[in-house]
Amino acid sequence: MLRWIAFTGFAVLGAGMAMVTVAPVTAQQEAPPPAERVVEPVQANPNPPPAPNQPLPYSHQWHVGELGLDCTTCHVNPDPGNMMTFPATQTCMDCHSDIAIEKEPIQRLTQYHEAQEQIPWERVYQVLPGVTWSHRTHIDAGVDCTSCHSAVSEMPQMQEVTAVTSMASCMNCHEQQGAPNTCVTCHSWPNAGNTP
Numbered sequence: 001m002l003r004w005i006a007f008t009g010f011a012v013l014g015a016g017m018a019m020v021t022v023a024p025v026t027a028q029q030e031a032p033p034p035a036e037r038v039v040e041p042v043q044a045n046p047n048p049p050p051a052p053n054q055p056l057p058y059s060h061q062w063h064v065g066e067l068g069l070d071c072t073t074c075h076v077n078p079d080p081g082n083m084m085t086f087p088a089t090q091t092c093m094d095c096h097s098d099i100a101i102e103k104e105p106i107q108r109l110t111q112y113h114e115a116q117e118q119i120p121w122e123r124v125y126q127v128l129p130g131v132t133w134s135h136r137t138h139i140d141a142g143v144d145c146t147s148c149h150s151a152v153s154e155m156p157q158m159q160e161v162t163a164v165t166s167m168a169s170c171m172n173c174h175e176q177q178g179a180p181n182t183c184v185t186c187h188s189w190p191n192a193g194n195t196p
């Protein structure tokens with residue numbers, strides 16, 4: 001049996017069981033869910049560069065939009081660390097040791113995996129070195145991935161479609177959200193480091 005079908009099956013079964021056991025408890029306690037932060041999406045990139053030529057034709061539209069994988073299957077923010085990071089080849093191989101193994105890109109994926117090499121993905125979004133930036137601050141503050149990276153689940157190729165790395169976008173959202181917004185919030189000249 002294809003492993004991703006088993007995977008989806010477990011997820012559905014797991015969700016069903018969780019609902020059965022948890023629902024009566026929450027119904028009694030009525031704990032209010034944490035307030036969602038209302039955030040205006042970051043402005044579109046007025047002049048988006050073409051999608052970079054990636055080493056493998058990985059598609060968010062397929063894996064997120066069609067298969068329904070969560071962002072956190074592949075992107076985690078290790079503590080300590082500011083980045084969302086890229087998945088280990090093992091995460092891909094959880095499915096692709098069985099799926100589409102006859103396809104040329106999957107054979108190359110398997111080669112990276114067997115050679116224990118990271119896939120050399122071209123970066124899409126990058127802030128200037130020296131700017132203080134952390135994903136954690138923003139995720140903890142309840143800002144959604146799509147507010148800054150747009151509708152990733154519709155993108156066959158990842159592209160820099162928003163202007164989130166520009167100073168104006170940072171400051172616009174900070175102003176709107178009442179977040180700290182002085183120069184030293186994001187710059188600590190002269191020796192600021194954009195640590196990974």
Ligand code: HEC
Nearest residue numbers: 058063069070071073074121122123124125145149152158
């Ligand atoms: C199955 C694994 C997988 C899932 C699930 C996934 N991604 Fe990705 N993501 C990748 C890979 C691989 C790359 C690098 C290739 C590329 O840019 O398309 C990437 C790249 C990105 C980038 C560009 C990073 C950069 O600056 O180079 C963003 C932004 C991103 N993903 C956001 C998301 C969001 C948001 C979700 C959930 C809606 C998500 N991803 C779900 C694997 C995944």
Ligand code: HEC
Nearest residue numbers: 071075082083084085125126127138143144145148164165
């Ligand atoms: C407040 C805006 C914002 C939010 C929210 C946000 N990102 Fe990002 N993301 C950025 C910026 C800015 C960069 C470039 C960071 C850099 O240069 O390291 C980035 C870069 C990335 C990268 C490239 C690797 C890295 O960490 O630098 C990935 C992958 C990514 N984001 C995924 C996500 C996912 C998944 C979520 C939701 C869990 C998310 N982002 C939420 C702004 C955001």
Ligand code: HEC
Nearest residue numbers: 004007056057058087091092094095099100103105106109
């Ligand atoms: C939950 C299972 C799952 C995971 C995890 C997964 N994939 Fe896939 N992927 C699929 C399925 C299913 C297809 C569609 C296969 C087909 O068309 O026969 C696919 C298709 C692809 C294709 C297109 C193959 C082709 O030429 O048609 C590429 C490339 C790909 N995946 C790369 C990746 C990479 C890189 C990762 C890790 C970052 C990854 N996948 C993680 C299930 C997965």
Ligand code: HEC
Nearest residue numbers: 039132133137141147164165169170173177179180185186
């Ligand atoms: C979509 C909205 C949004 C965008 C875009 C955004 N931020 Fe933020 N930022 C926030 C929110 C909300 C907080 C948390 C404020 C709080 O906890 O009071 C925050 C907090 C921070 C903090 C911590 C401030 C402190 O002293 O506690 C830094 C540093 C920061 N952001 C840098 C950046 C940078 C650099 C960019 C652009 C690359 C950026 N942010 C883009 C919403 C945003």
Ligand code: HEC
Nearest residue numbers: 127128130131165166167170171174181182183185186187
């Ligand atoms: C909320 C975050 C944020 C705040 C607040 C902020 N900046 Fe920036 N700044 C950035 C980002 C992000 C960049 C990189 C923009 C790019 O790559 O296009 C940047 C770039 C710059 C640059 C050019 C590049 C460099 O690092 O030399 C200067 C100069 C600058 N900022 C000055 C300021 C001054 C002065 C203030 C206070 C009035 C300020 N910034 C406040 C986020 C911020």
